[in-house]
Amino acid sequence: MEFQLEETQRLVQETAREYATRAIAPRAREIDRDAHIPRALLAGLADIGLLGVNVPEALGGAGAGVVAYSLAMTEVAKACASTAVTMAVSNMVAEVIATFGTDAQRTTYVPRLCDGTLVAGSFALSEPEAGSDPGAMRTTARREGGEWVLDGSKQWITSGDFAGVFVVWARTGGPGTKGISAFLVEKDAPGLSVGHHEDKMGLRGSSTTALHFDRCRIPGSALLGQENGGFKIAMMALDGGRIGIASQALGIGEAALEKGIAYAKERKAFGAPIADKQAIQWMIADARTELDAARLLTLRAAWLKEKGVAFSQQAAMAKLWSSEAAWRVCDRALQIHGGYGYVKEYDVERHYRDVRVTRIYEGTSEVQRIVISRGAIG
Numbered sequence: 001m002e003f004q005l006e007e008t009q010r011l012v013q014e015t016a017r018e019y020a021t022r023a024i025a026p027r028a029r030e031i032d033r034d035a036h037i038p039r040a041l042l043a044g045l046a047d048i049g050l051l052g053v054n055v056p057e058a059l060g061g062a063g064a065g066v067v068a069y070s071l072a073m074t075e076v077a078k079a080c081a082s083t084a085v086t087m088a089v090s091n092m093v094a095e096v097i098a099t100f101g102t103d104a105q106r107t108t109y110v111p112r113l114c115d116g117t118l119v120a121g122s123f124a125l126s127e128p129e130a131g132s133d134p135g136a137m138r139t140t141a142r143r144e145g146g147e148w149v150l151d152g153s154k155q156w157i158t159s160g161d162f163a164g165v166f167v168v169w170a171r172t173g174g175p176g177t178k179g180i181s182a183f184l185v186e187k188d189a190p191g192l193s194v195g196h197h198e199d200k201m202g203l204r205g206s207s208t209t210a211l212h213f214d215r216c217r218i219p220g221s222a223l224l225g226q227e228n229g230g231f232k233i234a235m236m237a238l239d240g241g242r243i244g245i246a247s248q249a250l251g252i253g254e255a256a257l258e259k260g261i262a263y264a265k266e267r268k269a270f271g272a273p274i275a276d277k278q279a280i281q282w283m284i285a286d287a288r289t290e291l292d293a294a295r296l297l298t299l300r301a302a303w304l305k306e307k308g309v310a311f312s313q314q315a316a317m318a319k320l321w322s323s324e325a326a327w328r329v330c331d332r333a334l335q336i337h338g339g340y341g342y343v344k345e346y347d348v349e350r351h352y353r354d355v356r357v358t359r360i361y362e363g364t365s366e367v368q369r370i371v372i373s374r375g376a377i378g
């Protein structure tokens with residue numbers, strides 16, 4: 001058993017760290033304040049291969065694997081969680097098209113997702129009344145002539161207002177999970193409009209919108225995978241996506257802990273730095289241990305996916321633990337800062353808001369427990 005990174009993995013990690021520290025971190029507060037990620041930052045991610053880390057080189061990706069993807073995601077999330085989730089969803093979309101697309105779909109979309117031409121990809125599964133239970137979705141797709149016609153609405157869609165291509169799930173058959181298909185929809189498809197922009201507690205830089213499909217016509221060739229086979233594509237994509245969110249949560253937690261430690265060394269109370277107090281030392285010890293456990297679970301899930309071994313359970317465990325541990329770490333880091341942690345002048349205030357959603361999206365903690373318990377109990 002090796003606990004060391006391979007050369008490519010180290011290189012991707014260092015490249016991501018350098019870009020995140022130099023270009024993204026100095027703008028993280030502005031991104032949060034203005035609720036906008038400068039497009040040049042996304043183009044910069046594309047330039048260094050971070051919009052298709054685990055996508056084959058033949059399709060324009062970095063071909064660096066899942067472990068490298070996880071490492072890069074953690075580095076970007078340390079700098080700015082909003083930029084990280086935009087990157088995560090775009091990588092997920094590029095991978096899902098590379099995996100399930102026809103040759104024409106792969107060559108049409110994947111290279112342009114990886115090089116930033118399409119700006120970002122977007123994953124349109126959730127609906128106002130179908131979040132944890134996507135099998136209850138109501139959006140429909142029906143054949144008309146040689147085309148598909150989509151009707152319905154999606155909600156909580158990351159990058160909904162600027163992504164160049166969407167994977168959209170819609171009902172093509174009977175009720176439940178067996179009657180759902182996936183489609184590739186371009187942003188200027190007739191009948192597609194962007195709805196309400198969510199005014200979120202955290203991840204304010206990432207855009208989250210509704211999408212409306214009103215007799216939205218797309219070509220017959222836009223079907224991704226088998227007709228009525230879309231639910232499994234969503235589940236498989238989300239298994240991988242959960243490694244991305246586990247890595248993102250880890251990055252947010254690492255950023256908060258780093259700032260908590262720095263503050264504890266500098267802040268004096270009762271005549272000495274508060275880092276000398278056991279109450280603070282124990283918070284830091286618990287945070288360090290929980291984040292290391294998150295790192296190990298996340299890298300194990302990434303490694304299994306990379307080796308082509310079943311990883312659904314391990315991805316759910318990584319996402320559950322990492323998001324909940326990082327949330328506790330952000331809370332402790334804020335507590336170490338005292339009143340200063342509660343104001344925007346200090347980054348832990350942003351980390352505390354940003355980390356919360358990692359327990360919700362790409363499957364809530366409760367959904368992860370469903371996946372894990374089904375695997376454990378059978």
Ligand code: CAA
Binds near residue numbers: 157361363367370
């Ligand atoms: N891989 C492959 N197939 C899978 C699978 C997986 N991981 N999980 C389930 N399936 C298959 C099952 O084998 C079953 O196949 P058969 O019909 O052939 O038997 C079929 O899919 C249906 O499975 P279930 O009966 O288990 O489905 P369910 O309705 O009970 O749902 C669930 C299970 C785990 C709760 C699932 O609904 C789920 O993951 N829900 C959460 C959805 C989610 O994560 N949404 C996030 C939205 S995207 C997002 O947040 C992105 C963003 O922008 C940040």
